[in-house]
Amino acid sequence: MSPNLKQAAELIRQGQCVGMPTETVYGLAGDALNPKALARIFEIKERPTFDPLILHISPKILSRLNEWVTFKNPKQEVTFKKLSGKFWPGALTILFQKKPIVPDLATSGLPEVAIRMPNHPVAQALIDEVDRPLAAPSANKFGSISPTTSSHVLKELGSRVTLVLNGGSSLIGVESTVIRIHDDSIEILRPGGVSQEELTACTGLRVNQSTSSHGTLSASPGTLDNHYAPKTKLFLIPTSLLGAPIQDLKNWVWDLKKKHGAKKIAGIMLSASHRSKFETGSQLLADKWFSLSEKNQPTEIAHSLFAILREVDESGVDLIIAEPVTEKSGLWPAIEDRLKKASTKR
Numbered sequence: 001m002s003p004n005l006k007q008a009a010e011l012i013r014q015g016q017c018v019g020m021p022t023e024t025v026y027g028l029a030g031d032a033l034n035p036k037a038l039a040r041i042f043e044i045k046e047r048p049t050f051d052p053l054i055l056h057i058s059p060k061i062l063s064r065l066n067e068w069v070t071f072k073n074p075k076q077e078v079t080f081k082k083l084s085g086k087f088w089p090g091a092l093t094i095l096f097q098k099k100p101i102v103p104d105l106a107t108s109g110l111p112e113v114a115i116r117m118p119n120h121p122v123a124q125a126l127i128d129e130v131d132r133p134l135a136a137p138s139a140n141k142f143g144s145i146s147p148t149t150s151s152h153v154l155k156e157l158g159s160r161v162t163l164v165l166n167g168g169s170s171l172i173g174v175e176s177t178v179i180r181i182h183d184d185s186i187e188i189l190r191p192g193g194v195s196q197e198e199l200t201a202c203t204g205l206r207v208n209q210s211t212s213s214h215g216t217l218s219a220s221p222g223t224l225d226n227h228y229a230p231k232t233k234l235f236l237i238p239t240s241l242l243g244a245p246i247q248d249l250k251n252w253v254w255d256l257k258k259k260h261g262a263k264k265i266a267g268i269m270l271s272a273s274h275r276s277k278f279e280t281g282s283q284l285l286a287d288k289w290f291s292l293s294e295k296n297q298p299t300e301i302a303h304s305l306f307a308i309l310r311e312v313d314e315s316g317v318d319l320i321i322a323e324p325v326t327e328k329s330g331l332w333p334a335i336e337d338r339l340k341k342a343s344t345k346r
């Protein structure tokens, strides 16, 4: 075992927190059964305590799941078995009824607890070594962009955490899908790395997006508006302008610049192959362009999304415009959700 991993496990046993790589985004991990460690997580992140945490387990401790949760009924357990067989380890977080041993702080006082088994060797090794579930929200300050590399974590929380384990850049790049299993359906509280279609194919059940309106706490408390937001104002280009004459888009950009007193603006396009949509001969719609992928591949876009948002945010512009997502399947809803939450409400 690497000395870092040993040290990380020791820190966690003492009730401290460490940066932990996962395949979705980096987490800020602490002992999920120690209220002091949980309080420290909220403190480091400046996260309101009404936003509950995800508990991370490994294949080794899966057999102890019933120490922490109960199933509502046999139907729920059958669906869980199918889902965990297919998507664990992976980017799927499932809600269960919690047992009293799980501190109320982990669930913000809610009766359900969220659990995920990350598919990252370093995360699994750390959980194995501590031999307990680890609570781990994304390792960013509340409301800011989730980190997908250890240097993102160090930059944002470096002075507040003793150790950040390096596990390379997170392969998926957007957070896990959070679901609740009902008797005859599945409810998606947060779209993420596992798609609606995959959930349907695996279970044969109806899969619904949670219908609660954004900005309320009724569905998944972390699904607040203006979550994953850069510091620079970001506006999504209205979909209606994509097929319209380029002059309409130019007017929209012009109005936006005027309204916000912006001089220098950056544009984010989903794919480098979309460049022509945003080019107007000699007049460019933005001073700098960033593309999230070469050929509009959602896996590539998800992987680079948060890193590029950080890069654009630090590029010295006054305003950011971004190409909206129009596709609906696979990873697209997760990408659309994160872009919408990164955007400024007008």
Ligand code: TXA
Pocket (backbone or CB within 6 Å): 022, 024, 025, 026, 027, 028, 051, 052, 053, 054, 093, 095, 107, 110, 112, 113, 114, 116, 118, 136, 137, 138, 139, 174, 175, 176, 177, 178, 189, 190, 219, 220, 221, 222, 223
């Ligand atoms: O991919 C991920 O899920 C990453 C990595 C580190 O595992 N973690 C992550 O955690 O995104 P966090 O805390 O940034 O987001 C957790 C989401 C929030 O939207 C929260 O509201 C929801 O999960 N959640 C957690 N427990 C819940 C509960 N008991 N009921 C409803 N939603 C819950």
Ligand code: MG
Pocket (backbone or CB within 6 Å): 137, 138, 146, 222
């Ligand atoms: Mg987060």
